[in-house]
Amino acid sequence: MAARVLNVNVGVLGHIDSGKTALARALSTTGSTAAFDRAPQSRARGITLDLGFSCLRTELPPQLGPGPGELQLTLVDCPGHASLIRTIIGGAQIIDLMMLVIDVTKGMQTQSAECLVIGQIACQKMVVVLNKIDLLPEGKRQSAIEKMTKKMQKTLENTKFSGCPIVAVAAKPGGPEAPESENPQGISELIEVLKSQAYLPSRDPSGHFLMAVDHCFSIKGQGTVMTGTVLSGSVSLGDNVEIPALKVTKKVKSMQMFHNPVTYAMQGDRVGVCVTQFDPKLLERGLICTPDSLHTIHAAIISLKKIQYFRGALQTKAKFHITVGHETVMGRVMFFSPAPANFNEEIQENVFDFEKDYLYQEQYLSKDSVSSEENKENDQAGEVQLPKQQWALLEFEKPVTCPKLCLVIGSKLDTDIHANTCRLAFHGVLLQGMEDKNYTETFLPKLKVYKQKHKEGQVERVMDDYSVIGRSLFKKETNIQIFVGLKVKLSTGEDGIIDGGFGQSGKFKIRIPDGLKPDTKMLLTAASKKKSKGGKGDMTKEDESSKNDSAQPVTISLIFKRYVFDTQKKMIQS
Numbered sequence: 001m002a003a004r005v006l007n008v009n010v011g012v013l014g015h016i017d018s019g020k021t022a023l024a025r026a027l028s029t030t031g032s033t034a035a036f037d038r039a040p041q042s043r044a045r046g047i048t049l050d051l052g053f054s055c056l057r058t059e060l061p062p063q064l065g066p067g068p069g070e071l072q073l074t075l076v077d078c079p080g081h082a083s084l085i086r087t088i089i090g091g092a093q094i095i096d097l098m099m100l101v102i103d104v105t106k107g108m109q110t111q112s113a114e115c116l117v118i119g120q121i122a123c124q125k126m127v128v129v130l131n132k133i134d135l136l137p138e139g140k141r142q143s144a145i146e147k148m149t150k151k152m153q154k155t156l157e158n159t160k161f162s163g164c165p166i167v168a169v170a171a172k173p174g175g176p177e178a179p180e181s182e183n184p185q186g187i188s189e190l191i192e193v194l195k196s197q198a199y200l201p202s203r204d205p206s207g208h209f210l211m212a213v214d215h216c217f218s219i220k221g222q223g224t225v226m227t228g229t230v231l232s233g234s235v236s237l238g239d240n241v242e243i244p245a246l247k248v249t250k251k252v253k254s255m256q257m258f259h260n261p262v263t264y265a266m267q268g269d270r271v272g273v274c275v276t277q278f279d280p281k282l283l284e285r286g287l288i289c290t291p292d293s294l295h296t297i298h299a300a301i302i303s304l305k306k307i308q309y310f311r312g313a314l315q316t317k318a319k320f321h322i323t324v325g326h327e328t329v330m331g332r333v334m335f336f337s338p339a340p341a342n343f344n345e346e347i348q349e350n351v352f353d354f355e356k357d358y359l360y361q362e363q364y365l366s367k368d369s370v371s372s373e374e375n376k377e378n379d380q381a382g383e384v385q386l387p388k389q390q391w392a393l394l395e396f397e398k399p400v401t402c403p404k405l406c407l408v409i410g411s412k413l414d415t416d417i418h419a420n421t422c423r424l425a426f427h428g429v430l431l432q433g434m435e436d437k438n439y440t441e442t443f444l445p446k447l448k449v450y451k452q453k454h455k456e457g458q459v460e461r462v463m464d465d466y467s468v469i470g471r472s473l474f475k476k477e478t479n480i481q482i483f484v485g486l487k488v489k490l491s492t493g494e495d496g497i498i499d500g501g502f503g504q505s506g507k508f509k510i511r512i513p514d515g516l517k518p519d520t521k522m523l524l525t526a527a528s529k530k531k532s533k534g535g536k537g538d539m540t541k542e543d544e545s546s547k548n549d550s551a552q553p554v555t556i557s558l559i560f561k562r563y564v565f566d567t568q569k570k571m572i573q574s
Contacts, residue, residue: 014101297433304428325402
């Protein structure tokens with residue numbers, strides 16, 4: 001029986017020019033077809049444009065079980081160029097362990113911080129690699145490494161990678177132009193650390209087959225080969241697989257893992273799948289899957305969290321670059337939360353309940369989004385109340401094909417690349433996709449997101465013990481008829497019901513079922529007498545002072561809610 005091979009995907013992430021590709025080259029023993037800047041434009045520009053893959057095989061460390069076997073570390077070299085962040089997000093979703101490469105002479109840079117954010121969302125374990133130690137003057141090298149190590153430990157203190165290993169290396173002493181005879185430093189120590197951090201990722205061969213393809217080429221007389229990583233399920237020789245982007249189904253003719261022929265591959269494996277011929281230019285990267293297992297959606301409901309390093313508020317109606325699965329498209333967002341009474345309710349994970357009511361939000365609620373005035377009030381009252389969970393409706397500019405419950409990241413990729421700021425805004429899970437093109441008519445009315453409306457007016461005068469005339473609640477042109485029957489409250493405590501319009505100027509009649517309180521009646525009668533008196537000649541000094549003493553006008557408050565997607569725009573009161 002062949003010795004078992006355990007595959008662990010190790011992401012190599014970091015700022016541009018931190019030496020990621022050189023590190024991957026120094027570590028690996030077998031290069032795959034996509035490895036080491038094979039793309040002509042990559043070589044010309046000296047930067048990695050796409051995910052490069054290569055692998056390193058070593059004996060199985062003791063923590064991964066007894067018996068013979070090999071540990072295969074598949075190194076995923078992610079590009080560090082800022083404009084290629086969508087590729088990195090695509091790569092991070094297939095990573096079990098992350099290496100964050102830091103140029104020891106520069107420390108944390110903008111993209112190193114973005115890579116750290118992606119790692120926190122998509123990855124369980126991390127190793128920090130301080131590269132280019134050969135550039136430090138020999139006499140001060142050790143103290144400079146210690147200083148940078150302390151700095152990195154401080155940076156990682158409040159992340160899930162607190163206390164992770166930090167290793168110093170020189171992947172390519174002398175830089176890219178140096179002769180190949182220069183031996184890398186610190187690589188064998190790094191391999192030992194990677195072995196100690198390797199774990200058995202949870203792999204599940206059941207469920208639909210789904211693979212992220214990152215490279216595609218044809219072999220004359222054989223067919224077209226798609227290389228990538230199996231995200232879920234498994235695939236065997238002879239299976240049919242769908243290429244949703246091309247709307248075609250192809251048969252698997254042969255498969256290879258790092259130049260070894262195989263008959264089966266499962267979740268987490270890095271594999272080349274050869275199918276019957278098609279033009280490889282049509283599919284540079286994308287997904288292949290069990291036929292009919294993915295959905296193409298025009299909009300989605302997601303649960304989400306704001307990324308703490310993103311500066312600025314997340315506004316409803318704003319546009320973001322939305323990365324869903326492995327595609328990035330522009331999309332518009334609308335944020336909503338539980339109704340205020342349910343802010344503290346435990347929410348079931350990865351499920352969206354269409355039976356509940358949700359409150360529309362102008363922006364994602366976070367400690368910094370609550371206005372300073374509210375903070376002042378709340379500081380006296382205690383902590384600002386924030387909901388345990390928030391959601392967003394995403395509407396895509398063009399449809400996306402993705403699996404259910406996939407990772408979603410929202411970013412502002414149009415932010416200036418050189419600005420020292422995190423462009424990743426939020427991350428979440430896709431809970432419900434909308435496949436119907438006409439989802440605004442067929443689907444959205446089921447989504448019970450409401451806006452709370454609060455209007456205020458004043459009582460103008462008393463008609464009798466059980467009715468008053470109100471003003472300033474509606475505009476002159478408002479159709480008051482649609483408000484008839486709604487409940488209002490007077491500032492003096494009485495409950496009333498809008499009875500209908502009064503005259504042409506937006507005034508209206510309110511019925512008070514339990515009658516006006518004597519005090520209210522006195523107040524209003526006095527106020528209207530004063531008004532008529534004020535009309536006759538000039539006020540005397542006495543009248544003026546009594547006017548200043550007189551009580552505030554009696555206000556009318558009307559509170560109702562309206563569902564955002566209700567086509568009839570009904571007004572609802574509890």
